[in-house]
Amino acid sequence: MSFDLVVFGGTGDLAWRKLIPALFQANRHGQLPAGGRLLALARDERSDDEYRAYIRERFAGVDADKRPSDEEFARFAQLLHYRRMDVTQPEHFAGVKRWIEEPRAEEGRSGGRAETVVFFMATSPQLFPVICEQLGRAGLNGPQVRVVLEKPLGHDLASAQEINRVVRSAFREEQALRIDHYLGKAAVQNLMALRFGNALFEPLWRRESIANIQITLAEGIGVGKRGDFYDQTGALRDMVQNHALQLLTMIAMEPPSSNDADAIRDEKLKVLRSLKPFTPESVARDVVRGQYRAGTVEGQAVPGYLEELKVPAASACETFVALRTEVQNWRWAGVPFYLRTGKRLGARDAQIVVNFRPVPHAIFPGSGQANRLVIKLQPEDGLELNLLAKRGGSCSELLSPVSLDLDFDKAFASQRVGGYERLLLDAIAGRLNLFVRSDEQEQAWRWVEPVLRAWASDPAGPRPYAAGSWGPAAASALVARDGFAWAEEQ
Numbered sequence: 001m002s003f004d005l006v007v008f009g010g011t012g013d014l015a016w017r018k019l020i021p022a023l024f025q026a027n028r029h030g031q032l033p034a035g036g037r038l039l040a041l042a043r044d045e046r047s048d049d050e051y052r053a054y055i056r057e058r059f060a061g062v063d064a065d066k067r068p069s070d071e072e073f074a075r076f077a078q079l080l081h082y083r084r085m086d087v088t089q090p091e092h093f094a095g096v097k098r099w100i101e102e103p104r105a106e107e108g109r110s111g112g113r114a115e116t117v118v119f120f121m122a123t124s125p126q127l128f129p130v131i132c133e134q135l136g137r138a139g140l141n142g143p144q145v146r147v148v149l150e151k152p153l154g155h156d157l158a159s160a161q162e163i164n165r166v167v168r169s170a171f172r173e174e175q176a177l178r179i180d181h182y183l184g185k186a187a188v189q190n191l192m193a194l195r196f197g198n199a200l201f202e203p204l205w206r207r208e209s210i211a212n213i214q215i216t217l218a219e220g221i222g223v224g225k226r227g228d229f230y231d232q233t234g235a236l237r238d239m240v241q242n243h244a245l246q247l248l249t250m251i252a253m254e255p256p257s258s259n260d261a262d263a264i265r266d267e268k269l270k271v272l273r274s275l276k277p278f279t280p281e282s283v284a285r286d287v288v289r290g291q292y293r294a295g296t297v298e299g300q301a302v303p304g305y306l307e308e309l310k311v312p313a314a315s316a317c318e319t320f321v322a323l324r325t326e327v328q329n330w331r332w333a334g335v336p337f338y339l340r341t342g343k344r345l346g347a348r349d350a351q352i353v354v355n356f357r358p359v360p361h362a363i364f365p366g367s368g369q370a371n372r373l374v375i376k377l378q379p380e381d382g383l384e385l386n387l388l389a390k391r392g393g394s395c396s397e398l399l400s401p402v403s404l405d406l407d408f409d410k411a412f413a414s415q416r417v418g419g420y421e422r423l424l425l426d427a428i429a430g431r432l433n434l435f436v437r438s439d440e441q442e443q444a445w446r447w448v449e450p451v452l453r454a455w456a457s458d459p460a461g462p463r464p465y466a467a468g469s470w471g472p473a474a475a476s477a478l479v480a481r482d483g484f485a486w487a488e489e490q
Ligand code: BG6
Pocket: 181, 219, 238, 350
């Protein structure tokens, strides 16, 4: 499948931090289809060679194992091309069209053209409407074209709907690929494999056997240099509306009828529609927002959020959210789902913990403890199943926890594919399973909006927590109220 990947924002942060390294890795792993090219578009004037030199320089800052050798880069650089682009200028789009349509027999393409054209929007979302409009006008929206959209896709439901309306005016739904990079993480794909490729867990995957589910997306880092962006966003929009809810849908969805994108996305949408809606009262009771103060993370003293660059001194922006929700259907009625995310927490740790119910009748001392399945997203990628067993050789009847630990990083080391690499290859191949459909995205906004509204009219603001902790104490109280505890407190 020969392709042209056209990147708007070709010199921006996203392009060189995520996209180009992912493309390079795909090329290095021999995964990139033959006959591919990348065209970077940005405002300044550069030649192809100047752009290649710019990318070469950027690679110097990348981890050694992800950095190309001179020979590798020389091979990769042949794929890279550059053009100046002012998105308000129709003739610049006409230029891109000519570039795409130029016959290039030397690359072994049938008829000289790429079979697939992927436009990747690595720009500020404010530019999406004008870019989509111009692509449509230039006739760059034919059936072989796909457009990849990166978050933030809107600030609320109305702005998300507006972006979708504009995208739809030029492209069909199946041509618009919304990235949620958490879906590219290996553990998330393994969650599907665990649930629907194995017979073991599915019979237990319901309210009769599961006591509660906890999704934690914890970061050690602060807001860094993104203070101005983050302060307009906050943790609920930045992490919950998208990443945490996508994980929740994968955990809670019914088995899809097939592995087709729409079969999966239909089931995910049903979960989003089943989430218990928030009211002002339930926001006050079931949602905790926090903001970090100075503290210590991994032995390093770090400043508080209000001292960060470009953050207003009196900001009420939340850097932490913990919430309790339920999926209101037959499978999950009454089972609490706890979601938690924050910056400057004790460690970088993303995991989903499925806490099973204890045995109905305990004949061994210690068997009141329950089994637990931990799906680890990062830093490592794996599965841990906590069981109870008798200590070998011990005369005691007491059961002790043991864990069955599957480290996917080790097991599949030679075939590891990074999240962005996976999503990029899927975009080129037109595999839509790991992209978010507009109705899912809008439904997620619909669900978080009452929280945003309740906070906007609540002068109390976020609760402070010390950097390096696990958030405000109220987050523990939220779970303790149901008689449970967060995994690290058990
Ligand atoms: C992004 C958020 O979507 O995800 C960032 O905008 C956050 O604020 C990042 O740091 C976390 O991604 P990961 O893959 O490092 O967990």
